Amino acid sequence: MGRILKNRAGSLEKDRLNYIFKEAMLVNLRILSSFFTLIRNEKGQKSIISYISSRLKIFSDKVLEETHRRPNDETLEKWSRIIFWNTNFEIVYSYISKSILSLGSDKLLNVVTQVCDSMNTPASFLVKHGILMWYNKNLQIDTISKELENSNYSEISKKIVRRLIIKHSSMHNIDFKDRQRIAEKLKISSDRLLIEKIKRNKSE
16 A cells, blocks of 8 residues: 555545555554553553563573572563563554555655644654654654643653654754754753764764
8 A cells, every 4th residue: 555655646636645545554553553452451461571571580590590690580570561561662663663664755745744634643643743754854843842742642652753753863964953952842862862863874
């Protein structure tokens, strides 16, 4: 569906483009919705965390021969919770990124804006601004900052926005003034933005 959108952007009617874009995005969002249902279940959370903890214990018993270096059960559970929630974040981020990269195009910006605004959900907001940043080099600092004040936005959503902005900033020249605005309005350290930019330059 993404290929159809990108290749036929100039030949399909706008209503058709809107329909295809929305349905394609909803495929990923339905998967995320099912995933959220799973991880919100307290019993399911405990079961997964317990499993991770048991695997960490086996690993530590095999690798850490000195008894005093082996983590206790409380520490293992703490690590397991961190792994659990970090993994959840990466899964959600990957599906949002997939929607941005597979469906976005500089030829579809009007379609993206219209569909995402009409849906008016945190997920559609993330996709919209991810596409604007990736395909249009358009970082709307004030709009994003105002939207994130909305109580409907979870911490995961806010973290995804910040990661998208950090990625965008590392790939484009952001002057000192804009870095300061990003740091102030979006709670992202200006030093971190600069460090990520340096890292990317070195890797290239």
